[in-house]
Amino acid sequence: MRCDTLVIGGGNAALCAAISAASAGALVILLERAPAGWRGGNSKYTRNIRCAHGQDGSPDAYPESEFAKDLKDVTGEESDPALTQLVIERSRTAPLWMESYGVRWQPALRGTLSLSRTNQFFLGGGKALVNNYYAVAERLGVEILYEASAEDFRFEGTRCTEVVVRQADREDTIEPDTVIVASGGFEANIEWLTQHLGEGARNCAIRGTRYNDGTVLARLLDAGAQPCGEPDTFHGIAVDARGPMFDGGIVTRIDSVPLGIAVNRDAKRFYDEGEDLWPKRYATWGRLILGQPGQVAFSIFDDKTAGTFMTTLYRPHQAATMEELAGAVGLPPASLSHTVSEYNAAVRVGAFDPQRLDDCSTVGLTPPKSHWARAIDTPPYYAYPLRTGITFTYRGLAVDARARVKLVAGSTFENVFAAGEAVAGNILTSGYLAGFGMTIGTVFGRIAGEQAGELVRA
Amino acid sequence: MFPAIERRIDFTAGDLSQLAHLCHDCRACYQACMYTEPHEFAVDIPRVMSEARVESFEHFARPRIAGAAFRNGPLTLAVVTLVAIVVVTVVFELISSTPGLLGITRGHDSLYRTVSHVAMAVPALLLTSFGAWVAAAGFSECVRQAGASAKARLTPVILARAFVEAVTLRWLGGGGGGCFYPDPDTPSPERRIAHHLLVFGLASAFAATISAAFAEYVLGRNPPYRLLSVPVILGTVGGVAVVIACVGLLIRNRVSPPALGSAASERGDTALLVSLLIVAITGIVLLIVQKASGELRILLLVHLGAVAGLYLFAPYGKLMHAVYRFAAIVVDVRERAANP
Numbered sequence: 001m002r003c004d005t006l007v008i009g010g011g012n013a014a015l016c017a018a019i020s021a022a023s024a025g026a027l028v029i030l031l032e033r034a035p036a037g038w039r040g041g042n043s044k045y046t047r048n049i050r051c052a053h054g055q056d057g058s059p060d061a062y063p064e065s066e067f068a069k070d071l072k073d074v075t076g077e078e079s080d081p082a083l084t085q086l087v088i089e090r091s092r093t094a095p096l097w098m099e100s101y102g103v104r105w106q107p108a109l110r111g112t113l114s115l116s117r118t119n120q121f122f123l124g125g126g127k128a129l130v131n132n133y134y135a136v137a138e139r140l141g142v143e144i145l146y147e148a149s150a151e152d153f154r155f156e157g158t159r160c161t162e163v164v165v166r167q168a169d170r171e172d173t174i175e176p177d178t179v180i181v182a183s184g185g186f187e188a189n190i191e192w193l194t195q196h197l198g199e200g201a202r203n204c205a206i207r208g209t210r211y212n213d214g215t216v217l218a219r220l221l222d223a224g225a226q227p228c229g230e231p232d233t234f235h236g237i238a239v240d241a242r243g244p245m246f247d248g249g250i251v252t253r254i255d256s257v258p259l260g261i262a263v264n265r266d267a268k269r270f271y272d273e274g275e276d277l278w279p280k281r282y283a284t285w286g287r288l289i290l291g292q293p294g295q296v297a298f299s300i301f302d303d304k305t306a307g308t309f310m311t312t313l314y315r316p317h318q319a320a321t322m323e324e325l326a327g328a329v330g331l332p333p334a335s336l337s338h339t340v341s342e343y344n345a346a347v348r349v350g351a352f353d354p355q356r357l358d359d360c361s362t363v364g365l366t367p368p369k370s371h372w373a374r375a376i377d378t379p380p381y382y383a384y385p386l387r388t389g390i391t392f393t394y395r396g397l398a399v400d401a402r403a404r405v406k407l408v409a410g411s412t413f414e415n416v417f418a419a420g421e422a423v424a425g426n427i428l429t430s431g432y433l434a435g436f437g438m439t440i441g442t443v444f445g446r447i448a449g450e451q452a453g454e455l456v457r458a
Numbered sequence: 459m460f461p462a463i464e465r466r467i468d469f470t471a472g473d474l475s476q477l478a479h480l481c482h483d484c485r486a487c488y489q490a491c492m493y494t495e496p497h498e499f500a501v502d503i504p505r506v507m508s509e510a511r512v513e514s515f516e517h518f519a520r521p522r523i524a525g526a527a528f529r530n531g532p533l534t535l536a537v538v539t540l541v542a543i544v545v546v547t548v549v550f551e552l553i554s555s556t557p558g559l560l561g562i563t564r565g566h567d568s569l570y571r572t573v574s575h576v577a578m579a580v581p582a583l584l585l586t587s588f589g590a591w592v593a594a595a596g597f598s599e600c601v602r603q604a605g606a607s608a609k610a611r612l613t614p615v616i617l618a619r620a621f622v623e624a625v626t627l628r629w630l631g632g633g634g635g636g637c638f639y640p641d642p643d644t645p646s647p648e649r650r651i652a653h654h655l656l657v658f659g660l661a662s663a664f665a666a667t668i669s670a671a672f673a674e675y676v677l678g679r680n681p682p683y684r685l686l687s688v689p690v691i692l693g694t695v696g697g698v699a700v701v702i703a704c705v706g707l708l709i710r711n712r713v714s715p716p717a718l719g720s721a722a723s724e725r726g727d728t729a730l731l732v733s734l735l736i737v738a739i740t741g742i743v744l745l746i747v748q749k750a751s752g753e754l755r756i757l758l759l760v761h762l763g764a765v766a767g768l769y770l771f772a773p774y775g776k777l778m779h780a781v782y783r784f785a786a787i788v789v790d791v792r793e794r795a796a797n798p
Contacts (some may be wrong), residue, residue: 037495037496038496104634109464123490123635124487124489124490125492126492127490127491128486128490244498249493307467307468
């Protein structure tokens with residue numbers, strides 16, 4: 001089998017790439033490793049995309065400069081400033097491109113992380129977006145193969161000449177003119193995770209698809225591709241420990257953390273819950289919980305806080321006293337009561353305002369709670385058991401501004417491109433900015449598709 | 459429905475009923491949901507809402523015992539219609555002076571010589587009033603139970619806005635993506651068109667009755683009316699529209715995957731569509747026979763019996779969705795006015 005462009009992956013980045021390439025006239029085959037009912041990778045669990053928009057000076061605008069600052073605030077140093085700049089700039093044209101292919105928008109959901117100005121929500125969320133793109137891709141003549149995984153690659157120099165594809169028991173060889181890798185990170189590969197994160201990785205939940213096992217990443221890295229991102233970095237958050245090990249999606253995310261206290265399984269606090277606004281800190285808690293004994297933690301709060309954050313799938317544990325609550329979640333009762341009274345004693349009363357960095361803080365407490373500190377004294381008391389939920393890993397393929405995969409030995413592969421989570425590590429080092437994954441996927445997916453199309457025509 | 463869900467954190471039974479009726483069964487949410495099968499959560503919102511609606515028909519029905527009795531859909535319809543026809547027939551046989559079921563009456567005032575005006579009007583008035591009372595009781599109970607937000611007053615503006623949203627089927631649009639019925643993967647305007655056609659047909663038939671009443675009481679002319687008269691044209695157009703819409707909906711019901719609906723709801727749908735079909739078809743046949751020969755008594759009694767059955771059944775079956783959905787939209791418009 002031959003084709004002009006082989007797209008490996010079935011999520012947002014892969015679909016944007018396939019659609020771009022097909023629109024440029026290329027004959028495209030897309031390999032979705034999952035069965036049709038599970039298609040779309042992690043993208044089906046997304047809800048919005050962050051894009052620069054508006055005129056500088058307008059109150060509703062989100063200029064590139066502010067976008068860049070927001071990114072820097074949460075991730076610190078970017079790996080590749082030029083690529084970061086590229087993604088932010090190209091994000092401006094993304095919504096129009098998406099609309100031209102049938103994507104519709106909806107008002108920002110309540111209970112999200114204050115995103116209505118900066119992020120745009122696609123109608124029906126990620127699954128609807130993915131469904132729409134699949135329909136568009138089919139209309140453009142893209143051949144979509146389900147339960148099809150790319151197992152091996154053959155090269156002549158820096159040119160990929162063959163890709164071995166397995167579907168059920170059959171193995172086929174495809175001869176592509178160009179290859180676009182958009183098959184995600186390796187977060188579903190628990191063994192690989194333990195190599196970099198330790199055995200504690202086995203106690204983490206994987207928030208998305210179980211099909212991202214990094215096979216293609218590994219093959220290309222073996223073939224000399226230059227990696228990007230540190231191997232132990234990832235986007236991870238605090239999720240409800242009672243959730244499923246895969247495919248929990250958004251509904252298991254716990255947002256009560258900054259409004260109460262967080263303790264580990266010894267009922268000890270371990271980090272400043274109010275360090276900064278939740279949208280800027282929510283992505284740090286994945287790693288924080290990973291570092292705690294047993295990779296578990298608990299968000300403790302009282303009746304004042306109940307109902308002030310986005311509801312989740314499971315109801316919190318509830319009790320009339322702190323001792324009872326400890327019993328309900330398996331914490332040592334005396335220790336929990338001690339931690340709470342120590343915390344309550346350190347709270348200085350202020351003007352509570354969860355929308356900004358208020359003056360409700362603790363004094364003389366280690367670790368402190370810098371903002372939104374209120375005494376936990378109004379029953380009933382609540383607790384969410386927390387686990388690390390890994391969204392995706394940052395270790396991936398280094399690319400240039402044309403989405404071509406770089407080689408360790410210098411320059412790039414002749415005809416191999418990459419997009420999506422597989423290239424996130426080019427920009428994200430630690431931490432995460434809500435909606436940015438879709439930005440990376442859409443921008444690089446389009447670039448890869450366009451570039452592949454040009455190469456095919458040449 | 460989803461914006462209404464987002465306005466709440468805890469849900470009472472009244473809230474659930476409110477949301478279920480606000481839902482127009484567009485099924486776009488099933489297409490967009492990442493937690494439907496094969497996901498282990500197996501979320502199926504269209505089905506849950508469908509079951510909630512059926513339950514609320516029973517819950518809001520007055521008197522309550524009638525609501526429970528009518529839950530069984532087609533079987534009840536069949537029994538009720540049959541009983542209605544038999545009762546109507548026997549009563550008229552006993553009290554009438556015209557001869558025989560198979561008699562044909564022609565000429566001036568042939569309709570009322572076949573079945574007297576009083577014998578038609580009085581039961582119709584009784585049944586309509588009873589139905590209207592049940593509908594009004596259901597409507598106000600629905601609005602009352604819709605939750606804490608139901609504190610603000612119902613202004614004419616709210617009612618007018620709600621009426622427009624209800625009549626245009628605004629919320630069948632899936633928030634912009636369209637209605638995914640009967641195929642959960644492909645949006646289609648079918649259902650909206652069929653529904654509008656059905657409502658148009660019923661409205662036209664109702665207008666026919668009104669215009670006939672006008673002709674009778676104001677113009678002093680009794681039925682039967684000429685083929686090209688206003689009542690007959692309105693009635694025929696209405697009847698044909700009803701037949702096309704009902705047949706279309708019945709056929710498409712077969713195609714839609716059962717997982718997204720509920721068995722009870724489907725039974726109720728079928729019952730209503732079949733009963734409407736019977737009324738419309740018997741009416742059209744009656745017209746054809748009337749123009750060809752005259753009023754065929756048994757046919758007229760069957761048609762009247764079918765109408766009586768429909769009216770008896772209407773306050774408890776699928777037809778009530780119009781009342782409850784309108785109530786839900788009214789509550790929702792009021793909520794949106796209070797929470798801009």
